[in-house]
Amino acid sequence: MxxxxxxxxxxxxxxxxxxxxxxxxxxxxxxxxxxxxxxxxxxxxxxxxxxxxxxxxxxxxxxxxxxxxxxxxxxxxMARTFQNIALFRGMTVLDNIKLGGHTRLKTGLFSAFKYFGSARAEELELRRDIEERVIDFLEIDHIRKYPITMLSYGLQKRVELARALAMRxxxxxxxxxxxxxxxxxxxxxxxxxxxxxxxxxxxxxxxxxxxxxxxxxxxxxxxxxxxxxxxxxxxxxxxxxxxxxxxxxxxxx
The missing domain is CATH 3.40.50.300 (P-loop containing nucleotide triphosphate hydrolases)
Incomplete structure (x- = not known):
């Protein structure tokens, strides 16, 4: 591979x-x-x-x-994590993980900007996939709405792994x-x-x-x-x- x-x-x-x-x-x-x-x-x-x-x-x-x-x-x-945690500290756990899945989105710039039709459907599908396949898998459902700054070091490492897995x-x-x-x-x-x-x-x-x-x-x-x-x-x-x-x-x- x-x-x-x-x-x-x-x-x-x-x-x-x-x-x-x-x-x-x-x-x-x-x-x-x-x-x-x-x-x-x-x-x-x-x-x-x-x-x-x-x-x-x-x-x-x-x-x-x-x-x-x-x-x-x-x-x-190809996805990766980093030796020094590279999460967006001003965002929630869920939003950080969703960023990893954006490599798979195919919506054009115009529809994404307006956020309607296919753009909204893709975003909702991405969220469902992350919730069912990544968040439950890594046992972090209880912190999904937390800002990154509230998490322990070990949980931040797990969120970084989740963001990489969101890329499939x-x-x-x-x-x-x-x-x-x-x-x-x-x-x-x-x-x-x-x-x-x-x-x-x-x-x-x-x-x-x-x-x-x-x-x-x-x-x-x-x-x-x-x-x-x-x-x-x-x-x-x-x-x-x-x-x-x-x-x-x-x-x-």
Whole structure:
């Protein structure tokens, strides 16, 4: 569903990515791990179109999407969350989630401006879909009318996931979905991610520092260190890889 081939990215003299290669198989959860500064978020930004790579290709369902804009990638079925929460703080939970679904609306500018006919019907259908398929699924019906500023950090992360799911993504990029969460919130988020994969068949690529969660829910793991890919394989293979152990723990003197 998603593949990265020989991806290079630099900022001046800093090489953020150097020849990264991997595939995220359809309907599976693929994890990207590595120490701080390894290039994980830079990789996500290159995949989602925020950064233009110096070299290499990003392929989505067999099509080269390296040169297209983030909004075009979203319309193809690619959604993402962010390491730092990127919600609209002056809006309610429901309004934030509805924004994700607007990539699927087909109403023209004139009818949308006047808000009649097909525009109104589409908006109502979008709201019903979000209420039935997303809000109930993520168990956030009780906060749907709350402003974002009233929510805990963990609930804000869940709302950001809901906004991404409102896009009906074929590929979902999750950038540190449980960062800063306590144990109970982490367990809930891991359960929701597994449910998204199992119930919707979504291909998921996630960056995460919580190794217990990554090892539990991912079928394949890619390891980066200083922008280079040092390992790739199943959780069991990666956890026993000497290069991975050295990158995380340091080599013995």
């Amino acid at each position: 998603l593949s990265v081939s020989d991806l290079h990215l630099s900022f001046g003299g800093i090489k953020a990515l150097q020849g990264v290669n991997f595939e995220a198989k359809e309907g599976e959860i693929t994890g990207v791990i590595g120490p701080n500064g390894a290039g994980k978020t830079s990789l996500f930004n290159a995949i989602s179109g925020f950064y233009a790579p110096d070299k290499g290709t990003v392929t989505f369902d067999g099509d080269d999407i390296t040169g297209i804009s983030p909004d075009k990638r979203a319309s193809l079925g 993504p074929r590929v979902l990029l999750l950038d540190e979905p449980v960062a800063g969460m306590n144990r109970e919130e982490t367990a809930d988020m891991a359960r929701f991610i597994l449910d998204v994969q199992e119930q919707f068949g979504t291909t998921i690529l996630l960056v995460e520092h919580d190794m217990h969660m990554v090892m539990d829910i991912c079928s394949h793991i890619v390891v980066l260190n200083f922008g280079q890919q040092i390992a790739s394989g199943t959780p069991a293979e990666v956890s026993q890889n000497p290069a991975v152990i050295e990158a995380y723990l340091g080599a013995a003197a």
